[in-house]
Amino acid sequence: MTFPHKIYDNYSLLQKNTLGLPSTARYYAEVGSVTELRCALAFAREKHLPVIPLGGGSNVVFGEFLDALVVHVNLKGKAVLSRDRDCVRVRAEAGENWHELVLWSLENKAYGLENLSLIPGTVGAAPIQNIGAYGVELKDSFVSLEAMSLESGLVEYFDRQSCDFGYRDSVFKREKRDQYVIVSVTLDLDATLKPNLGYGQLGDLLARRLGNQAPSAVDISQAVCDIRREKLPDPSEVGNAGSFFKNPEVSQLTMDRLKQEYPNIVAYQIGRNWKLAAGWLIDQAGLKGERKGRVGTYQKQALVLVNHGGATGQDVLSFSSMIQRKVNEMFGIRLEREPRLYMDDIGKIPRHRSRDQDNQDAI
Template structure:
């Protein structure tokens, strides 16, 4: 069968992932519409190939060779669907850059995403990870999404309940893993700003800048960007995948144990439990700014693993395991990786 969509073989992905890892896809296609994506899925089904969706490439660790069809989801479009006195309903296609979408929403007097400014990646990846920062998560404003079923090629709707959101988690990382590709996301944003300033350095920075003046959504977005730029490396300069580990959750009894041993431990209440600052744990384990070969932790933020040049996916995975072991040895706490790992055997994804 002749396919109208351009599909490349033995395609280099080194420029398609923010860690800058060398990786070759057996097949690669860039899709700009739902119809093109459906065509790509037919190609993969006929050859019995796994399908790996790729957006901004910011939350993945790629192996040397991916025996699969890698699909770059490049669907574009941002729309204000409706507006009433309390809510602005917006829709974005999966290939839109997340940060540009946030700025667009603020330009359209739609508030809520300002704390999520400058998170790397595209809109389509946001629900998979249930991205969050500075006390706000995507689920707080999520209405629905559309996703293509890889087996049937049909578009299905997912509401919040069906997505099964959790902390940096969703049904797309669990029981629906590798079964769907997200093509659009719809959010209900606020007409009136409801500032969330109680997490991390954000409130302190805005107080220094504005005094007693109430911040605007733009003020909050700019402050978040400044904090992130100060702590996190630019992938165009230093290969990285952003925060590499989740902030671990512990029980009250476990928190009491840790607090007794480490009075300065950084943690935040989370219902009946506590969320620990993974970066602090890694730092206190003596791993901030450490380098082993081509891989290391960022000197300004231990939560970020960086490729100093020449690293492979296996190098990153090996170093991340050493970080997990050191933290577990010192604190008795197990860190969980955030990025999705695609190694050589794509049918045996390393979790």
């Protein structure tokens, strides 16, 4: 079979994940079009290999060796499809940087994504876990997406209902897991700004900065960026994957029990249940700033795991398991990891290849 682009063997993924974990893919391809993606998937089927789609590498934990085809989805393009007095419909290809899409939307007077500023990763990854921050989720503006089937190579259409979004969740993390690669996303944004300032820290910061003056979308975006930069380390300086655990949801009965034991517990009500702040739970377990070997929790935000240098995927997995165990022992709450773990196919990097050979043999 002839391929229109290069597929590399034994490719280092060290620079392709924000945790900075050493990992080698048996095969690696970067695709810039639907045609190239279809060819790459055909290659994987021919080799009987699993496919690992890769965007910004900000929500993954890699093992040492991935016996798979890692496909870096680099499809680019964004456009305003339509505009009326209420709505601006936009489409973005999967390889677009998410934060750059947010800034572009504001430049085009399309509002609703400002609270999602500075979330790392690409557009294609956003629907998979229904990204959210400061009272806003992707599903709030989501219209549809297109995704290519790994089995057939055909592009299929998914509307909001068929994506079945939940908290940091979608059908692509459940029933459709490992079956599709997202190629584009379509959103309906607001033609006029409707500020969502219900998240206390965001509203408080804007009030201090602007007083009684109504914030612009750029004001909101900048405030969100400043809060995130204060709480989260820059992956280019300290390896991390952002928030490592989901905020657990508990029943009213469990909340009543916890409130009696911990009157200052940080939580907020959603319907009949309560959402707990995972970072607060980890902090109360005495694990904020904790370090074990080459992995630790960030000293400013216990929810973030950091690579202090030289950590492996197994190190991160072991450290996160320790956090889960201690939080469960103290609160009776099981924390769920947020990043996707690619650990099943861990093996040893082939010894017959020198480091200088990695990344150089294109087939």
